[in-house]
Amino acid sequence: MSEIEIKCLVCRTQTKEANDIALTTTVEGREIVITRLTGSRCPTCGEEYLDSDSSEKVEELIKKFRKPKVIFKRKITKSGGRRVIGIPDEIDRALGKKENVEIWLEDNKIIAEVY
Numbered sequence: 001m002s003e004i005e006i007k008c009l010v011c012r013t014q015t016k017e018a019n020d021i022a023l024t025t026t027v028e029g030r031e032i033v034i035t036r037l038t039g040s041r042c043p044t045c046g047e048e049y050l051d052s053d054s055s056e057k058v059e060e061l062i063k064k065f066r067k068p069k070v071i072f073k074r075k076i077t078k079s080g081g082r083r084v085i086g087i088p089d090e091i092d093r094a095l096g097k098k099e100n101v102e103i104w105l106e107d108n109k110i111i112a113e114v115y
């Protein structure tokens, strides 16, 4: 751990190293709590400052919790008497070589589990 001297931005007191900082943040409506972060804390007013390692950790975790909201619109077409939905290129690339799929219906959603 580094010994950087940081003065509290709120009350100017010398802060002390801390390894038990908890941060609560909201990602897409979900509240997530990240614990055991390192940095420093003000002994007077309790203000907390994350070090650079912890800031990076927080950013990575937030990225993980953020779901991509890309929705592809396709028309159901007919092929050989069957109704067919094309797999968008982006999704196909992400699937790699997987070529088996289990499909079921949930209300009006077609769920496809690929393996």
Ligand SMILES: [Zn+2]
Residues within 6 Å of the ligand: 008, 009, 010, 011, 012, 013, 042, 043, 044, 045, 046, 047
């Ligand atoms: Zn302070």
